[in-house]
Amino acid sequence: xxxxxxxxxxxxxxxxxxxxxxxxxxxxxxxxxxxxxxxxxxxxxxxxxxxxxxxxxxxxxxxxxxxxxxxxxxxxxxxxxxxxxxxxxxxxxxxxxxxxxxxxxxxxxxxxxxxxxxxxxxxxxxxxxxxxxxxxxxxxxxxxxxxxxxxxxxxxxxxxxxxxxxxxxxxxxxxxxxxxxxxxxxxxxxxxxxxxxxxxxxxxxxxxxxxxxxxxxxxxxxxxxxxxxxxxxxxxxxxxxxxxx
Amino acid sequence: xxxxxxxxxxxxxxxxxxxxxxxxxxxxxxxxxxxxxxxxxxxxxxxxxxxxxxxxxxxxxxxxxxxxxxxxxxxxxxxxxxxxxxxxxxxxxxxxxxxxxxxxxxxxxxxxxxxxxx
Numbered sequence: 001x002x003x004x005x006x007x008x009x010x011x012x013x014x015x016x017x018x019x020x021x022x023x024x025x026x027x028x029x030x031x032x033x034x035x036x037x038x039x040x041x042x043x044x045x046x047x048x049x050x051x052x053x054x055x056x057x058x059x060x061x062x063x064x065x066x067x068x069x070x071x072x073x074x075x076x077x078x079x080x081x082x083x084x085x086x087x088x089x090x091x092x093x094x095x096x097x098x099x100x101x102x103x104x105x106x107x108x109x110x111x112x113x114x115x116x117x118x119x120x121x122x123x124x125x126x127x128x129x130x131x132x133x134x135x136x137x138x139x140x141x142x143x144x145x146x147x148x149x150x151x152x153x154x155x156x157x158x159x160x161x162x163x164x165x166x167x168x169x170x171x172x173x174x175x176x177x178x179x180x181x182x183x184x185x186x187x188x189x190x191x192x193x194x195x196x197x198x199x200x201x202x203x204x205x206x207x208x209x210x211x212x213x214x215x216x217x218x219x220x221x222x223x224x225x226x227x228x229x230x231x232x233x234x235x236x237x238x239x240x241x242x243x244x245x
Numbered sequence: 246x247x248x249x250x251x252x253x254x255x256x257x258x259x260x261x262x263x264x265x266x267x268x269x270x271x272x273x274x275x276x277x278x279x280x281x282x283x284x285x286x287x288x289x290x291x292x293x294x295x296x297x298x299x300x301x302x303x304x305x306x307x308x309x310x311x312x313x314x315x316x317x318x319x320x321x322x323x324x325x326x327x328x329x330x331x332x333x334x335x336x337x338x339x340x341x342x343x344x345x346x347x348x349x350x351x352x353x354x355x356x357x358x359x360x361x362x363x
Contacts, residue, residue: 027265030359031337142325145285179265180333183324187338190320194286 005034006185007210009061009085009107010135010173016040017177021050021058024179029056031184035210037061037085059214061085063109069098076104084217087135100127106213109135109175118155124162127169133213134159134168136197136205138188139175156195169213172205255296256313259342261352262323264305265359266334272302274330279309283322295319300345305358308348316341 008028013021021038028036035057041064052058062083064075072088072095079086087107088099099108100123108127119134127134136159140152163170172192176182183191189202197205264270276299283292295315300308311319323336339356342348 027359142327145325149285178333180267180327180335182335184337187320187324187336190317191324193317194321 005211006032006206007035007037007171007214008033008173008176008182008185008206009037009059009171009210009213010039010063010087010109010137010175011036011182012040012063012175012177013038015042019179024176024182025050025052025056025058027179027182029053031182033185035059035214037087039063039085039087041065059084061087063087063089065089067092067095069094072098073102076102080104085214096123097126100130100132102132103130105130105132106217107133107135107171109173110137110140119159119162121162121166124166124168128166131169131213131216133209134163134170135175136160136170136172136192137175138172138183138191139177139181141191141194142174142181142183153195160196169209170205171209171213172202257310257343258313258316258319259300259345259348260309260311260316260319260323261339261342261348262307262309263337263339263356263358264307264334265337266305266329267332270305270329270332270334272299275299275302275307278326278329279322282325286322286325287318291318295322297322301349306353306356308345308353310345 011024011028013019013024024038025036033056037059039061041062050058060083062079062085064072064079064086065088066072066075076086085106086104087109088095088105090096090099090108090110096108096119099105124134126132136156141149144152162168172188174181174183174188185206188206189199192202192205193199279297279299280292283295283297287295295311295318297309297311297319300310302308309319309323320338323338326334326336328334337359339352340348342351
């Protein structure tokens with residue numbers, strides 16, 4: 001079986017939960033992930049002290065969760081240089097909107113059901129323009145049964161329609177809070193099939209889409225902002241510009 | 246009872262899995278939880294189509310059989326199992342095979358159980 005390299009960009013560890021980053025990484029490797037991002041709400045995780053087993057990449061991320069849109073922009077600015085990946089936990093209309101309109105945000109997680117905000121055509125278009133990925137939290141399907149799962153499935157089905165129409169980048173995640181929440185990529189794909197995602201789409205949501213998101217972050221050191229790049233200049237200036245992103 | 250001729254038999258797939266759990270889990274409890282999860286996700290109708298059976302279950306490894314066309318659903322059902330008798334569990338599918346022997350040989354023999362502590 002050819003493994004395309006699976007990415008899981010929302011994993012929590014100590015202090016968000018009881019399992020250490022090391023345990024989560026070892027389990028992720030076991031489940032067949034090529035790369036995971038530890039996204040604690042406080043942004044704190046000491047990856048430097050972590051002994052990372054061979055064959056898996058670990059990124060430092062942060063999950064931002066706030067009710068205030070202007071505060072969100074402030075937080076994004078704070079973490080942009082520290083974190084490899086910035087995930088925003090959505091929920092209400094304001095936060096969803098603020099997240100998809102900020103090109104520095106990488107992932108919008110849990111945009112909520114249609115009743116309390118949720119994804120709509122305006123947000124989907126912004127997300128597509130600003131390259132903010134919509135993350136389908138499969139953990140919601142695993143953790144709940146009955147009414148709540150039914151609503152989640154139908155809201156995912158609706159989101160999928162928007163994602164297809166506006167060509168929004170999307171990904172799948174189990175959003176694991178402890179080791180028993182984590183699932184292997186193929187299990188996530190099977191669950192994604194439950195709300196109408198095709199095999200191909202689910203595969204790209206776990207491999208190529210996160211890869212593209214991450215590669216966009218890794219700019220060359222001559223990069224200033226979109227469309228502007230230092231072609232030639234004194235070496236100290238290039239270094240300065242490289243530090244900025 | 247007459248055994249059905251091979252062409253009339255259902256085509257099966259055998260899913261080998263490992264249990265990542267807080268402790269040992271009983272076979273009966275696991276079966277109950279699996280059918281409950283299947284009933285919840287697929288409903289009675291979907292469960293009958295998928296036709297999942299626990300084939301073997303030993304220690305923290307096992308094999309579930311299902312209909313050939315419904316492997317994805319069976320995987321989804323296994324993924325939604327979170328608790329067995331108040332013990333937290335997660336199921337990791339190791340592989341799918343066309344025969345029990347194949348599944349055992351390829352995926353279960355010599356498999357090392359994942360332990361959170363190290």
